[in-house]
Amino acid sequence: MSEAERTAVAFTGRGALVGARLAVPFVVGSLAYGVVFGVLARQKGIGGGEVALMSGAVAAGAAQFVTLELWTHPLPVLGIVLTTLLVNLRFLLFGVSLTPWLRGLSPRKTYGSAFFLYDESWTLAMSRFHAGERDAAVLLGSGAALYAAWVAGTVLGHALGGRVPDPEAWGLDFLFTATFLTLLVAFWEGRRRSLLPWVVSAAVALLASRVLPGGWHIALGGIAGSLAGGFSRAE
Amino acid sequence: MRSESASLLAIAAMAGVTYATRAGGLWLARRVTLPAFVQACLRHTPGAVLVAIVAPAVLAGGVPALLASAATVLVAARTGRALLAVGAGVAAVWALRALG
Numbered sequence: 192m193s194e195a196e197r198t199a200v201a202f203t204g205r206g207a208l209v210g211a212r213l214a215v216p217f218v219v220g221s222l223a224y225g226v227v228f229g230v231l232a233r234q235k236g237i238g239g240g241e242v243a244l245m246s247g248a249v250a251a252g253a254a255q256f257v258t259l260e261l262w263t264h265p266l267p268v269l270g271i272v273l274t275t276l277l278v279n280l281r282f283l284l285f286g287v288s289l290t291p292w293l294r295g296l297s298p299r300k301t302y303g304s305a306f307f308l309y310d311e312s313w314t315l316a317m318s319r320f321h322a323g324e325r326d327a328a329v330l331l332g333s334g335a336a337l338y339a340a341w342v343a344g345t346v347l348g349h350a351l352g353g354r355v356p357d358p359e360a361w362g363l364d365f366l367f368t369a370t371f372l373t374l375l376v377a378f379w380e381g382r383r384r385s386l387l388p389w390v391v392s393a394a395v396a397l398l399a400s401r402v403l404p405g406g407w408h409i410a411l412g413g414i415a416g417s418l419a420g421g422f423s424r425a426e
Numbered sequence: 427m428r429s430e431s432a433s434l435l436a437i438a439a440m441a442g443v444t445y446a447t448r449a450g451g452l453w454l455a456r457r458v459t460l461p462a463f464v465q466a467c468l469r470h471t472p473g474a475v476l477v478a479i480v481a482p483a484v485l486a487g488g489v490p491a492l493l494a495s496a497a498t499v500l501v502a503a504r505t506g507r508a509l510l511a512v513g514a515g516v517a518a519v520w521a522l523r524a525l526g
Contacts, residue, residue, distance in 0.1 A: 248441035282448045288472065369512040371480045
């Protein structure tokens with residue numbers, strides 16, 4: 192990319208709306224799992240204000256679910272914070288890979304958008320940029336929609352209480368997988384280029400998901416697959 | 427420490443470290459020029475990460491997940507219509523689980 196291309200990055204309401212619209216399937220899933228989280232948190236004795244604060248300030252579903260298991264009294268604060276850090280380390284990888292697309296943005300827009308970096312918004316942004324989109328607000332728009340759904344779901348679930356709903360009964364757990372799969376299709380670049388990295392990533396992720404907690408399988412699989420691709424030099 | 431203060435402290439610290447991971451990659455990559463090899467690896471990252479996200483769900487979810495995933499990918503590849511593919515996949519997994 193030339194210097195001119197790199198800095199020709201827009202950040203408009205249109206871009207944000209494109210992002211929000213693309214995020215719709217994920218929004219439904221986030222709302223559903225937000226409700227699950229709210230119900231579970233209430234069962235753990237977490238108050239309504241606290242759970243709203245947690246989802247609103249942390250906004251990281253995987254880490255929140257994992258730390259919920261640790262939420263006993265007296266509270267193991269250090270363990271909870273460390274676990275959160277470990278589960279969310281994959282966001283570092285996401286941020287590094289996003290930088291070429293956000294390089295022309297002001298620090299305010301960059302670090303403001305960063306708050307809305309999730310698996311889903313990162314994936315949507317990367318797939319749009321891969322397809323030629325140059326409006327960096329796609330990340331913010333999709334992330335903000337997901338954020339709203341997650342927080343709303345949490346608050347709703349906590350307020351309703353009762354039995355933990357089962358998203359799997361409706362196939363809603365698969366909603367995330369299915370949406371990610373449709374985005375994956377667009378990234379296939381042929382056997383010579385994509386097959387090896389993807390097989391390596393799948394193998395590492397499968398292994399890691401069985402022995403490690405939280406979102407580690409995502410970071411480890413992503414790194415292993417990226418390294419395999421870099422080493423194979425199949426440009 | 428009172429349990430309420432402990433909760434608030436934990437939540438505040440969770441928020442802090444989480445934002446640090448979200449901003450950290452962006453902050454680092456803006457400051458340094460990444461070596462050519464790293465950039466070559468990063469070109470594979472989106473696909474690799476996506477595979478890592480879906481692989482456990484697809485391959486450890488039994489026959490329903492496997493078949494529904496195949497249906498999703500087929501519809502997406504043939505029609506290019508993401509929402510249609512997602513709908514087909516969710517419907518397939520729901521039906522297969524109900525039958526199995």
